[in-house]
Amino acid sequence: MKELMLGNKAVARGMYEAGVTFISSYPGTPSTEITEEAAKYSEIDCEWAPNEKVALEAAHGATLGGVRAACAMKHVGLNVAADPLFTISYQGVNAGLVICVADDPGMHSSQNEQDSRHYARAAKVPMLEPADSEEARVFTKRAFELSEKYNTPVFIRMCTRIAHSQSVVEPEEREAFPQVPYQKDPTKVMMTANSRNAHVRVEQRTKDLIALAENTELNRVEMGDTHIGVITSSTSYQYAREVFGERASVLKLGMVWPLPEQLIRDFAAKVETLYVLEELDPFIEEHCRKLGIRVHGKDVFPICGEFSQNLVRACLGFDEPQTLSVSDAIPGRPPVMCAGCPHRGVFYVLHKKKLMVYGDIGCYTLGAIAPLNAMDLNVCMGASCSGLHGFNKAMGAAGEKNSVGVIGDSTFIHSGITGITEIAYNMSNSTVIILDNSITGMTGHQQNPTTGKNLRGDPAGKVDLEALCHAVGIRRVRVVDPYDLAAVEAAVTEELAAEEPSVIISRRPCVMIRGMKHQPPIQVDSARCVGCRQCMQIGCPAISFREKKARIDPTLCIGCRVCGQMCRFSALPGREVTEA
Amino acid sequence: MSTKNIMIVGVGGQGTLLASKLLGDVLLRQGYDVKVSEVHGMSQRGGSVVTYVRYGEKVYSPVIDRGEADVILSFEKLEAARWLSWLKPEGLMITNTQEMEPMPVITGAAAYPENLVEKMRAAGARVMAKDFLAIAMEAGSPRTVNVALIGCLSTSFAEIPEEDWLAAIDRIVPEKFRDLNKKAFALGRQAGQKEDR
Numbered sequence: 001m002k003e004l005m006l007g008n009k010a011v012a013r014g015m016y017e018a019g020v021t022f023i024s025s026y027p028g029t030p031s032t033e034i035t036e037e038a039a040k041y042s043e044i045d046c047e048w049a050p051n052e053k054v055a056l057e058a059a060h061g062a063t064l065g066g067v068r069a070a071c072a073m074k075h076v077g078l079n080v081a082a083d084p085l086f087t088i089s090y091q092g093v094n095a096g097l098v099i100c101v102a103d104d105p106g107m108h109s110s111q112n113e114q115d116s117r118h119y120a121r122a123a124k125v126p127m128l129e130p131a132d133s134e135e136a137r138v139f140t141k142r143a144f145e146l147s148e149k150y151n152t153p154v155f156i157r158m159c160t161r162i163a164h165s166q167s168v169v170e171p172e173e174r175e176a177f178p179q180v181p182y183q184k185d186p187t188k189v190m191m192t193a194n195s196r197n198a199h200v201r202v203e204q205r206t207k208d209l210i211a212l213a214e215n216t217e218l219n220r221v222e223m224g225d226t227h228i229g230v231i232t233s234s235t236s237y238q239y240a241r242e243v244f245g246e247r248a249s250v251l252k253l254g255m256v257w258p259l260p261e262q263l264i265r266d267f268a269a270k271v272e273t274l275y276v277l278e279e280l281d282p283f284i285e286e287h288c289r290k291l292g293i294r295v296h297g298k299d300v301f302p303i304c305g306e307f308s309q310n311l312v313r314a315c316l317g318f319d320e321p322q323t324l325s326v327s328d329a330i331p332g333r334p335p336v337m338c339a340g341c342p343h344r345g346v347f348y349v350l351h352k353k354k355l356m357v358y359g360d361i362g363c364y365t366l367g368a369i370a371p372l373n374a375m376d377l378n379v380c381m382g383a384s385c386s387g388l389h390g391f392n393k394a395m396g397a398a399g400e401k402n403s404v405g406v407i408g409d410s411t412f413i414h415s416g417i418t419g420i421t422e423i424a425y426n427m428s429n430s431t432v433i434i435l436d437n438s439i440t441g442m443t444g445h446q447q448n449p450t451t452g453k454n455l456r457g458d459p460a461g462k463v464d465l466e467a468l469c470h471a472v473g474i475r476r477v478r479v480v481d482p483y484d485l486a487a488v489e490a491a492v493t494e495e496l497a498a499e500e501p502s503v504i505i506s507r508r509p510c511v512m513i514r515g516m517k518h519q520p521p522i523q524v525d526s527a528r529c530v531g532c533r534q535c536m537q538i539g540c541p542a543i544s545f546r547e548k549k550a551r552i553d554p555t556l557c558i559g560c561r562v563c564g565q566m567c568r569f570s571a572l573p574g575r576e577v578t579e580a
Numbered sequence: 581m582s583t584k585n586i587m588i589v590g591v592g593g594q595g596t597l598l599a600s601k602l603l604g605d606v607l608l609r610q611g612y613d614v615k616v617s618e619v620h621g622m623s624q625r626g627g628s629v630v631t632y633v634r635y636g637e638k639v640y641s642p643v644i645d646r647g648e649a650d651v652i653l654s655f656e657k658l659e660a661a662r663w664l665s666w667l668k669p670e671g672l673m674i675t676n677t678q679e680m681e682p683m684p685v686i687t688g689a690a691a692y693p694e695n696l697v698e699k700m701r702a703a704g705a706r707v708m709a710k711d712f713l714a715i716a717m718e719a720g721s722p723r724t725v726n727v728a729l730i731g732c733l734s735t736s737f738a739e740i741p742e743e744d745w746l747a748a749i750d751r752i753v754p755e756k757f758r759d760l761n762k763k764a765f766a767l768g769r770q771a772g773q774k775e776d777r
């Protein structure tokens with residue numbers, strides 16, 4: 001039966017139908033729902049790995065064990081998984097292995113806009129790219145067949161608009177996939193002659209895949225008017241059809257690496273003016289140029305940002321629709337830390353102490369936004385520890401006494417552990433704050449190795465953060481409650497003063513965790529409120545200012561009482577000692 | 581039939597997802613090709629959120645662009661003004677009159693513009709503005725603002741009978757909250773029928 005299905009859910013459906021039994025992933029927008037939706041099928045063992053490298057290695061290991069397996073990650077996750085990727089390409093698989101990578105043109109929720117197709121070419125791994133949910137389902141199944149036939153991992157490349165759009169899907173039954181027996185094979189050890197032979201095999205495999213690309217059903221020609229031809233894929237295909245309708249001919253590529261040669265030449269010969277319409281880098285365009293075909297691409301359409309039908313129209317000089325507008329400036333509505341977010345208190349203290357803050361990736365990156373303004377920079381997951389170490393090596397005491405790294409629990413497990421090991425081993429006097437909110441918040445509340453629960457919420461192993469920090473050689477490890485501003489401030493002051501590295505663990509579960517008990521909302525004592533706005537320094541969305549007084553929105557306030565600790569006039573109730 | 585475009589805009593946490601789910605479900609069962617597109621992630625944390633719903637014989641692009649929306653259903657007044665330029669000049673803006681201050685307004689860095697409904701009308705837009713929060717309260721819970729708005733929107737579809745909307749609520753809303761939401765739907769629908777546009 002026809003069903004409206006999210007692109008990511010359709011990938012999960014494709015995996016289910018392909019008989020997949022193991023998925024190991026690390027969350028990251030816009031890829032997260034692939035694994036979450038797959039976990040709803042009891043036949044598939046789904047897990048959150050500590051990071052993408054581990055996830056890919058685990059999934060590959062499962063295919064050696066003879067089952068179809070997959071992993072999903074966002075584009076930057078593939079950087080982390082790149083090391084196993086390149087050698088798994090040589091190594092091959094024992095049963096199908098599919099790697100889903102979701103790019104984020106427009107950076108709706110990412111720190112960069114990298115184009116994953118370069119990885120397909122660099123690692124010589126074929127890449128399929130669906131343009132809607134039904135293709136996401138069908139291509140995923142096809143990817144497993146190709147993986148086994150060509151003995152290679154296969155990429156499914158998603159982008160935000162395909163991953164997070166629902167379109168019509170017609171699900172099919174699950175196929176049984178009998179487990180392939182494991183056989184020891186001495187050529188699987190990747191060194192010397194084995195690696196050299198494997199590389200030769202990979203080069204031949206690419207030639208075979210190019211032959212496939214010439215006549216696979218994954219690539220298709222839709223002939224219309226021949227004045228204009230468009231070579232395109234993914235969501236750009238949808239924009240092309242939206243803008244041109246039948247007034248152009250289209251070569252829609254479902255396999256974006258390796259690319260066909262003859263198919264493109266033949267198509268180019270049939271049309272007068274040829275465009276390549278692709279988001280991000282000129283990947284298909286450069287391939288066409290290499291073939292000696294004249295095309296318009298990035299001379300007309302931008303490299304940066306996401307496309308849309310109006311953008312395509314504007315670039316081509318077509319008329320754009322008329323619009324209405326009001327002249328007032330409309331204030332922005334940036335995302336904010338939730339009311340009661342335990343990160344808030346820590347950032348208030350860092351702001352107050354005017355420290356250099358080496359940030360990281362998570363909800364707490366919102367600590368960079370006004371009024372907290374308490375983050376100097378961030379780079380990638382884990383850089384808050386290792387980057388801070390380098391900064392302090394350069395700055396000496398001037399850095400060490402005035403800087404901290406802040407990192408979330410999930411991010412710390414992902415790649416902060418090696419960073420604090422660097423601090424301990426190479427002895428910079430650095431201070432790292434682990435914001436342990438017992439969840440992977442930013443990506444929508446996934447469990448992680450510090451929470452004691454697995455992906456399905458069942459009891460699982462649990463990392464002891466204090467013991468871990470001690471074990472890598474950090475002797476000063478202390479835990480604070482971020483709802484207690486004085487305690488946070490004392491901890492930061494003392495650890496910066498200490499003549500050795502420290503880790504401060506700020507521990508309070510995220511208020512949005514399902515089933516969390518909240519305190520009743522607080523009220524402003526208007527007789528006492530003098531309207532000094534001091535409580536608004538913490539940037540809580542539950543506090544606003546009306547008729548020269550602070551006002552608390554009772555539907556948002558969860559009674560954390562951090563604001564009360566800001567008030568010098570006792571207009572807001574202060575801290576009550578409650579158990580964390 | 582050419583593709584029709586409906587946008588649902590609001591503030592993260594207001595329940596726009598349920599609204600688009602109901603709408604998508606109803607349209608799919610009318611036999612249309614449908615695409616529903618939203619961005620997850622950051623936007624959940626009190627940020628501005630938008631969902632695009634497109635339907636017709638064959639839908640290509642998953643997004644709605646400036647000047648293309650037939651109807652915008654706005655959960656909050658400032659958001660209506662923010663997305664106004666996405667409306668077709670002859671389109672319909674349905675907005676909740678509720679105001680939610682964004683952080684720049686809370687911190688005093690910006691002001692919440694006044695008289696937005698009048699200004700949108702002056703710009704040439706057809707605007708239906710109602711206090712859907714009050715309607716939701718009347719139904720029994722402020723959380724039903726989303727379904728009250730859908731009730732109002734349903735009056736823009738002369739061809740879709742009321743039963744189809746109610747059936748979608750039956751399929752999608754958990755039993756515990758069904759009656760509450762049906763009440764909100766009915767009140768929202770009444771409000772839509774009463775309004776002269």
Ligand SMILES: Cc1ncc(C[n+]2csc(CCOP(=O)(O)OP(=O)(O)O)c2C)c(N)n1
Pocket residue numbers: 026027028029074076077078080361362363364381407408409410411412435437439440441442443
């Ligand atoms: C390499 C990489 N993988 C995944 C992501 C996506 N991502 C961004 S923040 C985040 C999780 C942050 O969780 P945590 O560190 O616990 O902080 P919280 O959001 O809970 O405050 C993830 C997985 C990323 N940015 N980079």
